[in-house]
Amino acid sequence: MSAFAELSEPALPLSARGCQRHKDLIAAALRVLVRDGHHAVTLRTVSVEANASHGAINYYFGSRSALMCAVAEDVCRRIANHLALITPKLEQCADDADQFATVLAEHNIKYMVNDRAMGMAITGLTLAGARDEALRGVLVKWGKIDASLTRNSFLKLGSTDPDLDYAFVLNSLGGLIMAQLAIPRRDFEARILRPSLLRLVRSIASEKPNNHSRDIS
Structure with a gap:
């Protein structure tokens, strides 16, 4: 099994659906990181990878740095x-x-x-x-x-x-x-x-x- 099979819970108080969305966005960011390198990880590229709106990923992370830290x-x-x-x-x-x-x-x-x-x-x-x-x-x-x-x-x-x-x-x-x-x-x-x-x-x-x-x- 890949080590990416488990994802951590967010620090934000989120609903079950929100927690799952948070996990999905981190998983998408990981895929971009592994496939294209760290320079390719941006809010926009991850929103495209996750099929999410730019506003949604901005809500969960706010900045590229926060996303990379997560x-x-x-x-x-x-x-x-x-x-x-x-x-x-x-x-x-x-x-x-x-x-x-x-x-x-x-x-x-x-x-x-x-x-x-x-x-x-x-x-x-x-x-x-x-x-x-x-x-x-x-x-x-x-x-x-x-x-x-x-x-x-x-x-x-x-x-x-x-x-x-x-x-x-x-x-x-x-x-x-x-x-x-x-x-x-x-x-x-x-x-x-x-x-x-x-x-x-x-x-x-x-x-x-x-x-x-x-x-x-």
């Missing part, structure tokens, strides 16, 4: 939900850096590469955030939420700064996945993604105090 909230919420599913696994295997890296690799292949639409959406939103301060704020907020979800697993792995190490792994993953989306390579997980994650995770695990020799004289 899309980002929806996508980032689902990423956090997916991440929450594997955090127990990460904590359980935190004493095995290789298995930790394998879990991360399998997770990102499933939700960012095999579900190409999700990978394209988060890539597009990240690029758009470079120009839109409000959108950047949404991405930063959800980045902090994701870091909090993984904090215990990174601490158990041996990290001395779990938030920083999560950001390091996340941004490394983002670059690898963006390249894969642009230029698909055979056996990407086995040849590129997992070996890269192994190097990163092992370097973090090596921070454990008991992995360092100490002069106690």
Whole structure:
């Protein structure tokens, strides 16, 4: 199932019909984003995609920036939900850096590469955030939420700064996945993604105090 199968509820007090319309507009914006890129997402293009009036989409969002923020909230919420599913696994295997890296690799292949639409959406939103301060704020907020979800697993792995190490792994993953989306390579997980994650995770695990020799004289 595509990660776009679930849409978040609006913050506005809306009727059931209004909530559904809000979801439909976000779904339409996501389709435009994935198909045509973030520059193509405007109130007008989304109204055409959703077969809605320009006035209707303006009522729900008011501006392109607000629309993009709503899309980002929806996508980032689902990423956090997916991440929450594997955090127990990460904590359980935190004493095995290789298995930790394998879990991360399998997770990102499933939700960012095999579900190409999700990978394209988060890539597009990240690029758009470079120009839109409000959108950047949404991405930063959800980045902090994701870091909090993984904090215990990174601490158990041996990290001395779990938030920083999560950001390091996340941004490394983002670059690898963006390249894969642009230029698909055979056996990407086995040849590129997992070996890269192994190097990163092992370097973090090596921070454990008991992995360092100490002069106690």
